Amino acid sequence: MTQTLPVGLSVTARVPASSANLGPGFDCLGLALGLYDEITVTTTASGLDVRVEGEGAQEVPWGPSHLVVRAVERGLEAAGVWADGLDVVCHNVIPHSRGLGSSASAAVGGLAAANGLVRKIAPERVLDDEQLVQLASEFEGHPDNASASVLGGAVVSWTEVEVDSQQRTYRAVNLRVHPDIKAYAFVPSVRSSTAHTRGLLPELVPHRDAAFNVSRAALAVVALTERPELLMPATQDLLHQAQRAPALPLTTKWVAALREAGISAVVSGAGPTVLALTTSALPDELRAAAEADDLTVLDLEIAEGVQVD
Numbered sequence: 322m323t324q325t326l327p328v329g330l331s332v333t334a335r336v337p338a339s340s341a342n343l344g345p346g347f348d349c350l351g352l353a354l355g356l357y358d359e360i361t362v363t364t365t366a367s368g369l370d371v372r373v374e375g376e377g378a379q380e381v382p383w384g385p386s387h388l389v390v391r392a393v394e395r396g397l398e399a400a401g402v403w404a405d406g407l408d409v410v411c412h413n414v415i416p417h418s419r420g421l422g423s424s425a426s427a428a429v430g431g432l433a434a435a436n437g438l439v440r441k442i443a444p445e446r447v448l449d450d451e452q453l454v455q456l457a458s459e460f461e462g463h464p465d466n467a468s469a470s471v472l473g474g475a476v477v478s479w480t481e482v483e484v485d486s487q488q489r490t491y492r493a494v495n496l497r498v499h500p501d502i503k504a505y506a507f508v509p510s511v512r513s514s515t516a517h518t519r520g521l522l523p524e525l526v527p528h529r530d531a532a533f534n535v536s537r538a539a540l541a542v543v544a545l546t547e548r549p550e551l552l553m554p555a556t557q558d559l560l561h562q563a564q565r566a567p568a569l570p571l572t573t574k575w576v577a578a579l580r581e582a583g584i585s586a587v588v589s590g591a592g593p594t595v596l597a598l599t600t601s602a603l604p605d606e607l608r609a610a611a612e613a614d615d616l617t618v619l620d621l622e623i624a625e626g627v628q629v630d
Contacts (some may be wrong), residue, residue: 324443326397326404327395331363332437334364336430337624338415339422339469340506340596343545344587345537351469351476351493352596354504355622356421358413360389360430362438365406376413376423381612387411388460390426392431395456400439400446416513420590425466428457433471435628439487440582450626451492454478459493461571466590468493473626475545496542497590499549505603506619507575507595522564530559550584556598562588569593575611 337611338356342348371383371390381387389411397404411430415423432453440447448456450471457467468491477611478493537557544555565588566573572593579586579597582604589596597603608618 323401323403324346324446326364326403326442327440328364328366328437328560329569330441331361332434332441332629333359333361334430334434334437334627334629335359336426336433336627337467337473338426338472339406339620340420340504340589340594341422341465341469341473342558342561342587343541343596343598344562344585345467345534345556345560346541347534347558347560348463348465349395349478350541351422351478352498352504353463353469353473353475353624353626354421354506355624356415356506356619357624358411358415358423358426360392360412360427360428361410362431362434362435363408364404364438365408368564370408371411372409373411373413375411376415377417378413380417385437387433389434389630392428392457393435395460396432396435396448397439399452399456400435400443400448402435402443402446404438416508416525416594416604419508420588420592420594421506421508422466422551422590425457425461427591428460429453429467429470432456433627433629434540440629448607454493455491459489464491464493467491471626473624474498475623477542496546498545499547501600502545502549502552502623503599503602504621504623505599506589506621507579507597508619509571509593509614510595510617511571511593521557521568522561526560534558545598549598550601553580553583556587557586558587569601571614571616575614578610579607
């Protein structure tokens, strides 16, 4: 039986950005980063009010088609709860279309906010992390970014497909990142389309390239958790970064420049942001050169998963 939420309940979800792939872990490795969107949802007597501040405020729909709104409604539905009206306020900080998981964060934030409302009146109906990963990944079509924003830290994610029904189950496990690892994001002012850059990838890859990436993805788990001195070899890739390079010239330039300086750098998701992982402080001269190239350099913590107040 569906339970109706009372008017006047309010929660705020604080959801981190994320980076996917981390070099070799195409569509399976992710990392939560300390750049946060905040979503406040309040139950009302009727209707829907949506306000968006910050990143994308002039570009995203302020109505029922907004991703956060759809995620809130999906979360309430999954918990068997209904709201007669909603007031939704989005304070966006995560850059859009830059490879930092903004859409995954929106889905996770909306679901987590819905879960927070449910917890206030029906704690027995609260969705667990496994359910949040599943529902958020259904919006995304893959679990790497979404699971990082749900679980925090680094994640290994995968998809299981039921042979008969083709139903997809999205799963992820969390990894505790070594405390010495620092993250830096080099964010261009230009955007990129995930659909476009994914379209540059070939349907088939050589067996030796696949084997290379399997070894590096396995090594990445070790480097991220126990042996950060292995980050350079652990972030090598043959499956997608070079293939996307023609569409991401500035990104490609800075991945190479940072790696030549001994800093493990990768394309963040589908780009164009560059993610650098290192145990040392970023040299001032590299920061200055990047800023001169119209890149915004962000010093980011490895984040915990979405939090709800």
